[in-house]
Amino acid sequence: MLIPLPLTVDRLQRLIKKVDKRIIMVELIDFFEKAGWEDRRSVTFRLIIRDEHKTLTKEEVDLLWSNVVAVMKKEGATIR
Numbered sequence: 145m146l147i148p149l150p151l152t153v154d155r156l157q158r159l160i161k162k163v164d165k166r167i168i169m170v171e172l173i174d175f176f177e178k179a180g181w182e183d184r185r186s187v188t189f190r191l192i193i194r195d196e197h198k199t200l201t202k203e204e205v206d207l208l209w210s211n212v213v214a215v216m217k218k219e220g221a222t223i224r
Contacts, residue, residue, distance in 0.1 A: 146184045146222040153187060159219065163211050166195050186224070 147156065157170040174188040193200065193208060200208075213223055 145188075145216060146181070146186055146224060147216075148220040149183055149185060151219055151221070156187070156216070156219070156221075157189070159215050160189065160191065160212055163215055164193075164208050166193050166200070166208065167212075168192050168194050184222075 153172055153175070157172070160170045161167050169190075169192040171190045171192075172187065173190050174186070176186040178186075191212070193205065216223065
């Protein structure tokens with residue numbers, strides 16, 4: 145995702161984890177800045193999602209991911 149420069153990776157990780165208690169880990173995988181992106185940077189995260197009581201359905205994971213995307217967009221992120 146592309147994020148505004150003032151938005152920190154730490155803040156993003158905390159925001160993503162707050163979306164759902166089943167998100168147990170948010171790990172930064174890649175970080176990239178390019179000269180043409182004066183006010184943005186690209187970041188890639190790995191999320192580990194787990195429910196201790198059942199296997200999550202595709203629909204549940206899709207809904208969880210939609211909620212993560214909505215939170216990121218509120219912070220000015222663009223999903224690529």
